[in-house]
Amino acid sequence: MSTVKTLGSARRVRASHSLAPRRPFATTVLVVIGLLFALPLIAMVEFSLRTTTGHGLEHWTGLFDPANEFRYRPLFGGLVESLTLALIAIAIVILMLLPTTLLVRLRFPKLVRVLEFITVIPIAIPAIALVVGLAPVFGASIRIINSGTVVLGLIYGILVLPFAARALDASIRAVDVPTLVEAARSLGASWPRVFVRILLPVLRRGIVAASFISIAVVLGEYTIASLLNRQNLQVAIVSISRSDPYVAVIFSLLALAFVTVLLAVIGRIATPKRKVFDV
Amino acid sequence: MSDPTPTAQRSGVSVHFRAVTKEYGAQRALNGLDLEIKPGEFVALLGPSGCGKTTALRSLAGLESVTSGELLIDGEDVTRVPVNRRDLGMVFQSYSLFPNLNVIENVEFGLRTRKVPAAERTARAQEMLERVGLGDFAERYAHQLSGGQQQRVALARALVTRPRVLLLDEPLSALDAKVRTQLRDEIRRIQLDLGITTVFVTHDQEEALAVADRIAVMNAGKIDQIGTPEELYRRPETGFVANFIGQSxxxxxxxxxxxxxxxxxxxxxxxxxxxxxxxxxxxxxxxxxxxxxxxxxxxxxxxxxxxxxxxxxxxxxxxxxxxxxxxxxxxxxxxxxxxxxxxxxxxxxxxxxxx
Missing domain, CATH: 2.40.50.100 (RNA polymerase II/Efflux pump adaptor protein, barrel-sandwich hybrid domain)
Structure with missing residues (x-):
C-alpha cells in the first residue's frame, strides 16, 4: 500500500510541476467556450420553435406544407444553386488543383512554396476586394459562357483553394508519393495508369476531405454571391429572413448541421484504421 | 502510351554505361562513368554518400535523364527510352509497396501492365511469393507486414515480370541487422537461381563484399576501382579504395x-x-x-x-x-x-x- 501511496504522490508532484493548466481552469475554459458556441445555437433552436401560443414544431413542419411551396421556392432554388456551385468548385479541385499539386511535388519540388503562396492568396484578400476585382471578369465571362452559375462556380473554385490545397497537400505528404510513382513506372505503368490505379486510391482521403471542405465553404458563402447578385443558399436565407425569420433560422440550422456532419465524416476518413502485425 | 509486351524468362543480359555524365546545374553527379556488366553478373556500386552510385542506378532505370553518354542493355541503346519501357525490375530503399493493394495485387501489378491473362498472372505472382517465403501472406496489406516482409514483397514484385535487369537501390538500409543479413543472402540465392543481371547500390561495404560478383567503388561520379571482393580487399589500387574497403x-x-x-x-x-x-x-x-x-x-x-x-x-x-x-x-x-x-x-x- 505504501508503494501505491508513493506513486500517487509522485504523480501529484509531477502534475503540479506540469506546464499543462490545472484541471478546474481547463474545465472552466472549455465550459465558457462551449457556451459561447452553444448559446447562439440554442437560441436559434428556441426561436425556430416559437409559436403564437408558446413552443411547437409548427415552423419546421411548415417547410413541407405544399401551401408554402411558392414562398419557400427561392430557398430551395438557392440550395440547388449552392450545391451546383459546390460541385463546380470540387471539379476544379480534382481536375486542376490535384494534378498541379502532384506535378509540383513530383517534378518541380522547388515550386512547392510558390504554390503554397498562390493557394493562400484567396484567404488573404478580403471578399469585398475580391468582388471588386472579379466583377468585371464576372460580367465579361457571363457574356462568353452564358451561365452565371458556372462563372460563380469558377470564382468559388478560387475561394476554396486555401482549404482544399492544404487537405490535398497533407495527404500527399502522408505517403511517399514520388517513390510509389517511380515503383509503378518501373513496373511498366503508363502515367494514366499510375494516376488511376495508384494515386487516386492512395490520395482518396485527401481528395474526399478537400471536396467536403469545398462543400462547407460554398454552402456558407454569402458576400460574393450577394455582391454579384446571385441567389445562392445564404443569399436566399437572408432574403427570406425579412418576411419569415423562422424559416431563415431553420435553414441556417440545417446548413450548419449538414456542414457539421461533413466535418465529422472528414474526421472519420482522415483517421487511419491501422492494425499493425509485428511479424 | 502502350504498356510493354510480356517478356520471356531468360538468363541475364549485359549492361553498359558508356561515358555517362549527369549534371545538376553546376554539380556533376556522374563524371563520364564507364562500366560494363556481364550477363548474369551481380555488381555492387559501392561508395560514400554523394559519390553518384544512386544516380547511376536511377539513370539506368530511366528515372533520371543523363546529360551525355549512352546506356546499353543487351546491346540496345536505352538512353532515351522511358522508364516504363525499359523492362527492368527495381527495389527501392523505402519499401514502396502500394498501400491500396494487398500483397498479391502488388506483385501482380507489373503483370497487369503487361496484360498477362488473369490466371497466369495469379499463378506467377503466387509462385514468386512462395519463392520469397511469403506464400501465406497474399491477402495482407503493406501495413500488416514487417519491414523485411515488405522488402521481400517488393523483390517478388520486381522479379515476377522477368525483367532484363534487377536494380536494387539500398534495399536493406532500412532493416535491422539480423533481417538485413537474412534478406541479403536470400537476394543472392534468388539472383543465382534466376541468373538475372543485378545492379546493387549500397554504402555498406560488408553487404557488397558478401553478395557481389564484382564491386565498383565509386568516388566523385566515377569508378575508382572495379574488381572481385577479394581483389578490392587485398589489392586496392587507390588510397580511396583502400580506405573505404575494410579497416586499415x-x-x-x-x-x-x-x-x-x-x-x-x-x-x-x-x-x-x-x-x-x-x-x-x-x-x-x-x-x-x-x-x-x-x-x-x-x-x-x-x-x-x-x-x-x-x-x-x-x-x-x-x-x-x-x-x-x-x-x-x-x-x-x-x-x-x-x-x-x-x-x-x-x-x-x-x-x-x-x-
Missing part, C-alpha cells in the same frame, strides 16, 4: 634496396619502388599481431582502447613512434587500457605505393 592503418617507410622497414621488420615489396622514395603502406588489422611487451617482437606502444567483437577483439595501440594502429586478435587476449604491448607485422610482403 596508413604507414610510411623509406624504400631501401627494394625493401622497407615496417614495425621493426624488413619487408619485401610486391612491386619495386624507386630507391629512397617514401612508400605508403596500408596495413589491415588482421595482418598485425599483439604481443607481450617483455617477451614479444615488434614496435612497442600502449593500449588505447579494446573492443570485444564476439569471436575476436580489435585493439587500438598508440605506438611509441607516435602512430596509432588497430590490431585484430583473438578474443581470448584481453589487453587493458594503458597496458604496454608490442605490435608485430605478420606479412612478409606488402603492397606499397608512392604519391
Amino acid at each position: 592503418t596508413l604507414l610510411t617507410a623509406l624504400v631501401h634496396e627494394g625493401r622497407i622497414a615496417l614495425l621493426g621488420r624488413e619487408i619485401d615489396l610486391t612491386e619495386p619502388l624507386p630507391e629512397g622514395a617514401l612508400a605508403r603502406v596500408r596495413v589491415r588489422p588482421e595482418n598485425l599481431a599483439l604481443e607481450s611487451f617483455e617477451h614479444g617482437e615488434g614496435e612497442p606502444g600502449r593500449v588505447v582502447t579494446s573492443s570485444f567483437l564476439g569471436s575476436l577483439r580489435r585493439t587500438t595501440v598508440h605506438l611509441d613512434s607516435g602512430l596509432s594502429i588497430v590490431v585484430q586478435h583473438s578474443a581470448e587476449d584481453t589487453p587493458e587500457v594503458d597496458q604496454q604491448v608490442r605490435v608485430r607485422l605478420l606479412q612478409d610482403v606488402v603492397t606499397a605505393h608512392v604519391d
Whole structure:
C-alpha cells in the first residue's frame, strides 16, 4: 500500500510541476467556450420553435406544407444553386488543383512554396476586394459562357483553394508519393495508369476531405454571391429572413448541421484504421 | 502510351554505361562513368554518400535523364527510352509497396501492365511469393507486414515480370541487422537461381563484399576501382579504395634496396619502388599481431582502447613512434587500457605505393 501511496504522490508532484493548466481552469475554459458556441445555437433552436401560443414544431413542419411551396421556392432554388456551385468548385479541385499539386511535388519540388503562396492568396484578400476585382471578369465571362452559375462556380473554385490545397497537400505528404510513382513506372505503368490505379486510391482521403471542405465553404458563402447578385443558399436565407425569420433560422440550422456532419465524416476518413502485425 | 509486351524468362543480359555524365546545374553527379556488366553478373556500386552510385542506378532505370553518354542493355541503346519501357525490375530503399493493394495485387501489378491473362498472372505472382517465403501472406496489406516482409514483397514484385535487369537501390538500409543479413543472402540465392543481371547500390561495404560478383567503388561520379571482393580487399589500387574497403592503418617507410622497414621488420615489396622514395603502406588489422611487451617482437606502444567483437577483439595501440594502429586478435587476449604491448607485422610482403 505504501508503494501505491508513493506513486500517487509522485504523480501529484509531477502534475503540479506540469506546464499543462490545472484541471478546474481547463474545465472552466472549455465550459465558457462551449457556451459561447452553444448559446447562439440554442437560441436559434428556441426561436425556430416559437409559436403564437408558446413552443411547437409548427415552423419546421411548415417547410413541407405544399401551401408554402411558392414562398419557400427561392430557398430551395438557392440550395440547388449552392450545391451546383459546390460541385463546380470540387471539379476544379480534382481536375486542376490535384494534378498541379502532384506535378509540383513530383517534378518541380522547388515550386512547392510558390504554390503554397498562390493557394493562400484567396484567404488573404478580403471578399469585398475580391468582388471588386472579379466583377468585371464576372460580367465579361457571363457574356462568353452564358451561365452565371458556372462563372460563380469558377470564382468559388478560387475561394476554396486555401482549404482544399492544404487537405490535398497533407495527404500527399502522408505517403511517399514520388517513390510509389517511380515503383509503378518501373513496373511498366503508363502515367494514366499510375494516376488511376495508384494515386487516386492512395490520395482518396485527401481528395474526399478537400471536396467536403469545398462543400462547407460554398454552402456558407454569402458576400460574393450577394455582391454579384446571385441567389445562392445564404443569399436566399437572408432574403427570406425579412418576411419569415423562422424559416431563415431553420435553414441556417440545417446548413450548419449538414456542414457539421461533413466535418465529422472528414474526421472519420482522415483517421487511419491501422492494425499493425509485428511479424 | 502502350504498356510493354510480356517478356520471356531468360538468363541475364549485359549492361553498359558508356561515358555517362549527369549534371545538376553546376554539380556533376556522374563524371563520364564507364562500366560494363556481364550477363548474369551481380555488381555492387559501392561508395560514400554523394559519390553518384544512386544516380547511376536511377539513370539506368530511366528515372533520371543523363546529360551525355549512352546506356546499353543487351546491346540496345536505352538512353532515351522511358522508364516504363525499359523492362527492368527495381527495389527501392523505402519499401514502396502500394498501400491500396494487398500483397498479391502488388506483385501482380507489373503483370497487369503487361496484360498477362488473369490466371497466369495469379499463378506467377503466387509462385514468386512462395519463392520469397511469403506464400501465406497474399491477402495482407503493406501495413500488416514487417519491414523485411515488405522488402521481400517488393523483390517478388520486381522479379515476377522477368525483367532484363534487377536494380536494387539500398534495399536493406532500412532493416535491422539480423533481417538485413537474412534478406541479403536470400537476394543472392534468388539472383543465382534466376541468373538475372543485378545492379546493387549500397554504402555498406560488408553487404557488397558478401553478395557481389564484382564491386565498383565509386568516388566523385566515377569508378575508382572495379574488381572481385577479394581483389578490392587485398589489392586496392587507390588510397580511396583502400580506405573505404575494410579497416586499415596508413604507414610510411623509406624504400631501401627494394625493401622497407615496417614495425621493426624488413619487408619485401610486391612491386619495386624507386630507391629512397617514401612508400605508403596500408596495413589491415588482421595482418598485425599483439604481443607481450617483455617477451614479444615488434614496435612497442600502449593500449588505447579494446573492443570485444564476439569471436575476436580489435585493439587500438598508440605506438611509441607516435602512430596509432588497430590490431585484430583473438578474443581470448584481453589487453587493458594503458597496458604496454608490442605490435608485430605478420606479412612478409606488402603492397606499397608512392604519391
